[in-house]
Amino acid sequence: MAPYESDDTTGAEEVEDLRSGRRKAARYVVPVAVVGVAAATIGLVPALADSGDPDLPKITAQQLIEKIAKSDVQQLSGTVKVSTDLGLPDLGGLENSLVSGATPSGDGSSADPTTKLTELATGTHTLRVAADGPDRQKLSLIESAAEYSLIHNGKDVWGYDSKSNQVYHETTDEAGKQPKHEAPGTPGDFADEALKSVDDTTSVTVDGTVQVAGRDAYKLLIKPKQSGTTVGAISIAVDAKTGMPLKFTLTPSSGGAAVLDAGFTQVSFAKPAASTFDFTPPKGAKVTEDDRADHADKTAPAPSAKPGDDFAKGFEKGFGNGSEGPEGSGVIGEGWNAIATFDTGTKGGVPSGAAGGDMGGFLGSLGDQVSGKFGKGTVFSTRLINALITDDGKVYVGAVTKDALVQAANTGK
Template sequence: MSANTKTSRKVARYAVPVAVAGVAAATVAMVPAFANAGGPDLPKVTAQQLIEKIAASDVQELSGTAKISTDLGLPKIAGGLLGGSGVASGSAAPEDKVAQLANGTHTFRVAADGPDRQKLTFLDGKDEYSLIHNGNDVWGYASKSNEVFHEKAPQPGEDGGKASGDKKTADRLAASPQQLAEEVLKAAGTTTEVGVGDTAQVAGRDAYQLVLKPKQAGSTVGSVQIAVDAKNGVPLRVQLLSSQGGKPIVDAGFTKVDFAKPSADTFTFTPPKGAKVTEGSDGAGKGGHEKALESFPGLDALTGGANGKGEVKVLGEGWATVAQINTGAGKSLKDLESDKNAPKEAKQFLDSLGDKVSGKFGEGRFFSTRLVNALITDDGKVYVGAVTKDQLVKTADSAK
C-alpha cells in the first residue's frame, strides 16, 4: 500500500462530522438521558485496547442526528457577545453559526461519505442552516435571509492540502468525535489518568467509555468521557464534566446514527434563485472573540484596537496550562472605570466580570465560567485557562 493511500485512509477515519469546528474540538457531550441506566454487558477491555480500537476504526460513511448542549455558566451580557449576532440575523457565514454553539442546546442532522463529502443541517427552529462540503466546494446556506456562503476547499498540493493560518470550513466539517478523541489522547501525556468507565448505550448502540482525568490540581475539568461504539470503534459521544460536579459543561453526540452510505444527492447544493452569494475564506483576520470584544462599546481600547498586537506566553503544562496575553492596550480597567465618558454598556460589561482580585501581580478583575476562567489585570495583561480562580491567581503571581 502506498504512503498516499495510507494517509488518505487515515484522514477518512477522522472525517465523520458530529460537531462544527473548534467548538467541538474544545469540549462537547450528550445529555445524560442518552445513556441508559445500567450499561450493556460487554467483554472487558483495557484503556490501551480501547484507544487502539478508536485508531483502527475505518468508518467513512454515516448519517444521523446529533445534539450539542453547552452550559458554560456565562454571564448574560458575555453570553450575548460569544453567542454572536450574525446567525440571529440570518448570516450564512460559518463562524457565526459556530459562535452560537457556545450557548444552549442545538440539534442537527449529519451525513458523511468519506473525507470529501459532509453535511450538517441545524434543526434549531423553523429556519434552515446548512453547511455542505462536496469535493472542491464548501457551502453555507441560511434560509431565513436567503444568503449563501461559498469557498473552495483546499486541494492536495495547495499548502499541503491545508489552508494557511486557521482551519478552513472544509477542515471544520471534517471535525468529529474520532478526531476529537485523537487530539485529546495526544494531548493527555503524563498529566492525565486514562481508564475505562462503565459501559453505555448511545443512539441505540452498545458502547465502552474511555475516561480521562487530570492528575494535576487546579483544573476546572473533572473528566472527559468518550463513548466508543463497541462494534466499529467510532466515538459516539464525548462528555466534558466539571470538577465542581453538576451536569456536563458541554455535551455532544449522536441521538440516531446509521452507518450506511448516504445518497449522492445529499451533498448536492445549488444556490436558490435570488440568493445573495458571498465568496470568502475562513480564518482571515482576527478570531471571533477579539472581534466581539472590539465591537463592544468602550472595549476596543482594552484589546489594543484594530491594530493591536498581543503577545502570548504559555505558562504551566497539561490541564493547568494558562495563557498570558499582553494586550498592549492603550487603557487599563481602572481607566475605563473612572472614565465618565465611557459607554454605559462597557461599564455594565465590567460589572458582569465578577470579583475584583489582587495579589503579587497587582489588581484586576476575574471573569468566571464553568470551564474557562480569565484574570484581566489593571496593567493590561490577561491570564486565561481551564483552571480555578486560585490556580489562575497563583499563576499570575508566579509570572511577575
C-alpha cells in the same frame, strides 16, 4: 454496570505513539470557522440517548485508545444532540459576537459559519450530520421553523441560512483538501481534542459499558490528576464494533450537570445518497463569496511541543477569533493547569466609567475584582474557562480556577 471494569491506565508515551499514527479517515467535519472559546471547549463533550450496560469482552484503556486510533469509518449519517452549559450570562445574543469577534451590524453574510455556529456555545441544539469520505460532509443545525446547513462537496463549501435566504461560498484549491475552516461535527472530533491533553498529569481508565443510539459501546474515562483545574472528568463512549466515539461528556470539577454534552441519538454507517451533498443557491438568495483565501495557512495552529499545552493553546488561539495568538503570547504551567497568557499592550484593564462608556461598565460588572502582587485586575468566569485581565493589560486564560489565575499573575511564570 457491566460485569467488568478495568482500572488499567495508559501512559503519556503510549498515547503519544498512538496519536502519531492516528487514522487518516474522514474526520466527519464540515469545514467552517468555529467560535474562539467554543472551538476549544465544544471539542471536549454526551449524547442524551443511552440505555443499558451491554456485556462486552474485557478491554484495557490502552486497547480502547488503540481501537479509537484504528477506527476507519468513512461513511455515516445520523443525528447529534449538543448541550452546552458554560454558565454564561444571558446577553441577548451579544455573547456570540463577543466570542467570535464579529459585530452584530457587520456586512458579513448570516450564512458565514464563522459567526453562525457561535449559537452552539449556549443551550441545546440538534444537528444532522452525514459523511462520505474526505470530500463530502454535511452538517445541518435544526432551528425553530428554519435550518442552517454547511455542505462540503469536493472543492466547494456552502453555507445556507434558510431564515435569511443567504448563502456563503468557499472554494478549496483542490478536491480532497480540507478547507481552511473546520468545526467539530461528531464526538469523534471531540475525542481527538481530549486525547491531545492526555499526559503524565492524567488518569485514563475503562469505566464499564453503555449503549448509545442503539449500539454497544465501551466508556473511556479521562480524569486530571492535578488540582486547580476546572475540568472534573471526560467520558467517551466508544463503539464496540467500529471504534468510533459515539458520545462525549465533560463534567466540571465543581460538580453538577455536564458543561458540554454532545453525541449521537441516531446513527447509520450506510453510504449516504450522493444527492445529500448537492447544493444550488435558491432563487433570490444573496450569495457571499469568501475573500479570506490568503489566510488559509496562517490560521492553522502550530504544533504543540507537549501534549498538555494543546489544551491551553486552544484557548489562546480562540481568544483572537481563530487567528494566531498576539505577539508575546505563550503558555505557562503544564498539563490541565496550563494557562495561556499574552500582553494586550493596553493599560487600564477592562474599561469602565466615563472612559469605557456604558459597554465598559457593563463588561466590568460581569467580572470579579481581584488583586495581588501583580496589581489589580478583573476575572471573568464560566463553569469551565476563566480569564484574568490585569490593569496593566496582561491576560491569563485557561481551564483553571480563579485562584490559579491570580497565582500565575503573581509569579509571572
